[in-house]
Amino acid sequence: MVNFTCTLCEHKTFKNERGLNCHTMRIHFPKNVPSISAATNIRVFCMLCPCKSFKNKRGLIRHERVVHSSYNIPRAGVVTLPQEAIDEFKQTLVYMIQRQLSNNSSSAGSQCITIPCMESQFIGVFGKHITRHAFTRQTYECVFTGRNAYDTLCHILGDKNWRIRHYIKGQQTAVILVTPTSYESETRSLTEDQDNFDGQQQRQRKNTMKFEFSIR
Numbered sequence: 001m002v003n004f005t006c007t008l009c010e011h012k013t014f015k016n017e018r019g020l021n022c023h024t025m026r027i028h029f030p031k032n033v034p035s036i037s038a039a040t041n042i043r044v045f046c047m048l049c050p051c052k053s054f055k056n057k058r059g060l061i062r063h064e065r066v067v068h069s070s071y072n073i074p075r076a077g078v079v080t081l082p083q084e085a086i087d088e089f090k091q092t093l094v095y096m097i098q099r100q101l102s103n104n105s106s107s108a109g110s111q112c113i114t115i116p117c118m119e120s121q122f123i124g125v126f127g128k129h130i131t132r133h134a135f136t137r138q139t140y141e142c143v144f145t146g147r148n149a150y151d152t153l154c155h156i157l158g159d160k161n162w163r164i165r166h167y168i169k170g171q172q173t174a175v176i177l178v179t180p181t182s183y184e185s186e187t188r189s190l191t192e193d194q195d196n197f198d199g200q201q202q203r204q205r206k207n208t209m210k211f212e213f214s215i216r
Contacts, residue, residue, distance in 0.1 A: 021045060021053070047135060060136050072130040074140070079120045086124040087158065089117065093125070094162045101165035101173040122213040125156060138215035145208045149177045153209070177209055 003013040004020040014020045021042055043053040044060045048068055054060045064071075092115065100111050122140060129152070132141045144153055154160050163175035 017042070044136075057136060061134070064134055064136055069132060071135075072133050074123050074127055074130065074133060075119070075135065078123050081120050081124045086121070089121045090125055090157050090159070094157055094159045097162060097175065098165040101175070103165075103167050103171055103173050117213070119213065119215060122211075126211055126213075129156065140213040142211040143208055144210070145177060147178050149209060175209065 003015065004017055006012040006014070006020060006023060012023070014023060022045070043055060044057055046052040046054075046060060046063060046068075048071065049063075052063065054063060096113050096115055100113050126140070126142045129142050129144075130140050131143045133139075134141075150163065153162060165173050167173070
């Protein structure tokens with residue numbers, strides 16, 4: 001009789017390959033999924049679809065992106081931090097955002113800020129606002145856009161001035177998430193621009209602010 005042995009557990013054997021696969025995904029997921037797949041050439045299973053398996057991690061990631069794009073439940077077992085630690089991390093986020101707001105015109109446009117943090121810190125701040133949790137890639141995404149994003153992030157970060165940096169002589173730089181659209185043509189007459197002003201003001205271009213956490 002052929003037994004299937006788990007290479008990560010001592011003296012752990014199974015009657016069939018399916019039993020080994022289920023054990024691997026249940027006990028050793030997600031930390032060792034890449035190395036297991038490469039070392040033993042077994043199929044990888046979707047944690048949300050018990051009957052769905054794939055030849056490699058790439059297929060599983062593609063499946064998650066298409067089928068589970070709205071899955072946003074944090075990983076079980078994440079440590080709950082005291083409120084003091086969460087508030088301290090919020091202050092760090094606000095500081096890093098404001099520090100990125102340069103008053104140099106060449107710095108205008110999209111910005112990217114990288115901050116090392118623990119999963120528990122990210123969940124402590126953004127846990128109720130997660131847009132997507134990709135459990136195989138071990139990433140979380142939170143997306144904020146539109147006028148309501150300002151108030152939402154003000155509530156989350158606990159700072160009404162989180163998006164503004166003040167400089168001497170009254171200068172300010174700010175995070176812009178909603179901007180009026182430009183006129184369709186600069187060659188229009190002044191009369192045409194005035195007639196269409198109200199309509200132009202109602203049409204707005206939405207920018208996006210995304211917070212992403214990735215386990216390294």
